[in-house]
Amino acid sequence: MEVADKTLSMLSVGSNDDLYIRRQSTLFRELEMLLDLNPRELSSNLLALPRELRSLILEYVLPEATRDTRPELHTNLWGADMIHEPWRHDVFGYGRQVPKVQRLHPNLLLVNKQLRNELLACYFRRSKLTLHAELRNSRGNNWHFDYSPHILQLPMLPCVSHVRFYVEWNYTISNPTARIDDQVRMTKDLIQAMDTLLNPLEAVETIELSILFFWKLRSGKFYPLSMQDLFDLENVFKANAEPRWLRILHSPSPSSSSSSATAAAAANKKSDFLSPDTHSAGVGYKLSSEDKGTEQSGGMEIFVSRDLEESMRARRKSSADFFGNYEIADPLPHPGYEHGKMI
Structure with a gap:
């Protein structure tokens, strides 16, 4: 036997x-x-039902939520240098203020793999989910902003409602008379990198950029940004970036080419609380000149939001110091390793 x-x-x-x-x-x-299935999955009666019906059933086991009481969720901070590591892509964490009753019960995620994914998708749609990602150009190549390619594998991307980009902007001033042209060129590459990451998102409400500038003269000497320099940069963003960012807010999906009715229906599927009203949409700026004795030239925070006043209300105080570090109020989760892969 x-x-x-x-x-x-x-x-x-x-x-x-x-x-x-x-x-x-x-x-x-x-x-x-x-098939990488849990043993109980093959005998699951719930999986025998159509997926649409399963989604309705799963909604009943999720914590109740409204637009004003959505649980705040965060991805880990995807650094630009996180390129070759075998990271897991389903990691998320809760904001500090999320009460226990609004959090998913761990046992709900242990039934089997497929129901876990479907349950998380339902939960993400009714949450305020923030993607944290770093964009960085190098001192050797000012014309290209890098990011972690793992971001594009995140399963929760279609449900992300808020995005915070942490931008490290290096620039060597080789020709002072061509500085504005250089800024336009770098801004367009920044927009291109952002477009790549925003393209899969279908429920964007707010985009926030925390930019730290590290500018030097060709001699290698540190260049402090004056307020006039920052105003010039703001004008570059207004002319070259704002129209694109506002179009993203007005469209449920940056890559969508369908009719407005179809696009609105798609948006409602991706977010239970995405408001189509964009009359309060706008772009706001917060400028910071350099702090004496540091190597940071200056900083800028940019807010692109369907409700600009609400998005800027929580940022009255600076969220970046002048040592190249970002201050993040919520504890972000640490990335995990992909199961079964070696480092």
């Missing part, structure tokens, strides 16, 4: 009932391993 369990192909003909049951059980175990 022990040999029969290990050499199934030899017993495919002439097996008695006992061997048949053992063979069937072994085949199911092998199938579960191949």
Whole structure:
């Protein structure tokens, strides 16, 4: 009998009932391993229902939420240098103020893999989910902003409602007379990098950029940004970036080419609380000149939001220091390793 369990192909003909049951059980175990399924998944009655009906059922087991009481969720901070690591892409954490009753019960995520993914998707749609990502150009190449490609594999991207970009902007001033032209060129590349990351998002309400400038002269000497320099940069953003950012807010999906009715329906599927009203949409700026004795040239915070006043209300105080560090109020989760992969 022990040999029969290990050499199934030899017993495919002439097996008695006992061997048949053992063979069937072994085949199911092998199938579960191949499909990476939880053993209980193959016998789940819920999975036999249509997905639309399952979604309605799952809504009843989720914590109640309204637009004003949405739980705040955060991804980990995806640094621009996080490129080759085998990270997991389903990591998220709760904001400090999220009460226990609004958090998912851990047991709900242990039923099986497919129901876990569907339950999380329903929960993300009714949450205020913030994506944290770093964009950075290098001192050797000012014309290209890097980011972690792992971001594009995040399963929750279609449900992300808030985005915060942390931008490290390096620039070597080789020709002072061409400085504005250089800024326009770098801004366009920044927009292109942002477009790549924002393209999968279908429920964007607010985009926030926390920019730290590290500018130097060709001689290597540190260049402090004056308020006039920052005003010039603001004008560059107004002319080259604002129209694109506002179009993203007015469109449920940056890549969508469907009719407005179809696009609105798609947006409602991705976010339970996305308001189509954008009369309060706008772009706001907060400028910071350099702090004496540091190597940071200056800073700028940009807010692009469907409700500009609300998004800026929480940022009255500076959220960036002058040592190249970002101050993040909520504790962000740490990235996890992809299961089964070696470093």
